[in-house]
Amino acid sequence: MPDMNTSNSITLPYSLEAEQAVLGAVLTDPECMEDVTNRVKQEYFYLPQHRVIFGSMLSMYTGSKAKIDPVVIADVLAKEGQYDVAGGREYLLTLKDSVPSTANVETYAKIVEEQYFLRTLIITSQEIIEQATGGGADANMLLDSAEQKIYDIRQGRDVTGPRKVSDVIINGVYDRLYKLTGEEKDQFKAIPSGFGMLDKYITGLNKSDFILVGARPAMGKTSFALNLAQNVTMLAKKKCIFFSLEMTKEQLAERLLAAHAGVPSNKLRTGELTDDEWIRLGNATGDYEDVELYLDDTSSITVPEIKSRVRRLKNVDIIIIDYLGLIQSATHKENRVQEVSEITRNLKMLAKDLNIPVICCAQLSRGTEGRGKSHKPQLSDLRESGSIEQDADIVMFLYREDYYRNEVDEDKQDEVDANLTELIVAKNRHGATGTIEMTFDKEFTRFRSIDKKYE
Secondary structure (H helix, E strand, C coil): CCCCCCCCCCCCCCHHHHHHHHHHHHHHHHHHHHHCCCCCCCCCCCCCCHHHHHHHHHHHCCCCCCCCHHHHHHHHHHHHCCCCHHHHHHHHHHHHHHCHHHHHHHHHHHHHHHHHHHHHHHHHHHHHHCCCCCCCCCCHHHHHHHHHHHHHHHHHHCCCCCCCHHHHHHHHHHHHHHHHHCHHHCCCCCCCCCCHHHHHCCCCCCEEEEEEEEEECCCHHHHHHHHHHHHHHHHHCCEEEEEEECCHHHHHHHHHHHHCCCCCCCCCCCCCCHHHHHHHHHHHHHCCCCCEEEEEECCCCEEEHHHHHHHHHCCCEEEEEEEEHHCCCCCCCHHHHHHHHHHHHHHHHHHHHHCCCEEEEEEEHHHHHCCCCCCCCCHHECCCCCHHHHHHHHEEEECHHHHHHHHHHHHHHHHHHEEEEEEEEEEEEECCCEEEEEEEEECCCCCEEEECCCC
């Protein structure tokens, strides 16, 4: 946390009267502490002695002492070197007498909070200016870092207190249920993934969900992500932005076009197309005319930059990112583990703030290859950070046994279906986990689900 007392000779805003009124109200009526702690933290006070006083109040409020005691607080002030015992008692009495009315304590606390965030904004702005004028810094990194710092300030402000469960049920749960059954219900329902069995498990792609799709290389992560993008935009008529940090927009468009037209994707690279295939490609191109699917192939993108582009595009219904390992951290960290932890936390916050699903592909570690004959992925195979599993609402793995074909017993090789792919729902905050069987058409780079009874 930046130092709130110094800022390169610029006078930082604060309200002496409001700080004194908050402390005085608590000294007059300790019950006011409940209202104060809902809005004010110790660091919100500008004057050091006020921070010490409020810190003592917090200790007494959360500890075993029955009542906030001015005598003990005066002793603490003396030990902290703010006042001697007599001076501390005198100042506390002054605070107590200076309160116009304890009934307005929430208003006083709000003023203290507002002044704190103004000071934070000023100091953060100065840090941004110093970094920008220091020379040698990359402009894109500075922009990302600046946006992240401002975003962090906003996160600190957007805090809501506890609500009674009956209020949440009536104004939250029932309100959503009425919307789901009303005339405009399609606006509030989860986005269908286009894979029937998957939707039975996860109830569709829900708002504010952070969904992770993990797999080893060559399992079809990108193809599956593109299939999802195609389904939600063409079938569900939603607006989707697809961030690819590995492939170009043209490569993605080739795959989408080939999958939809039913033309082998390699033919779009060689140009060896039949007349019928040209016709199918033309029809498929026409189908994409009104599809709200946007492709972004910026490499080394950061989460704040993703958020900025999504906001500029407006009314985006879903974000898909391919893939996690190539996302850059907006701020410098000591190691990649800390960076990945920050990235996944910010992706979850992104989904929550924009209230839309965020789907991100991730590469699994080699741990799957060293587990004897069973190579099915597990949550522990997520690379670089345990926070990936923690932050994600849903974790899915793609697994194709044919990938490990050389390790299968020779007498069983013919039994392995080269196209059979398992979509393993390993973590699901909304319901059951399980395995969904799919078939992968390598020629057209598209998945199809094999519908079986849902248990």
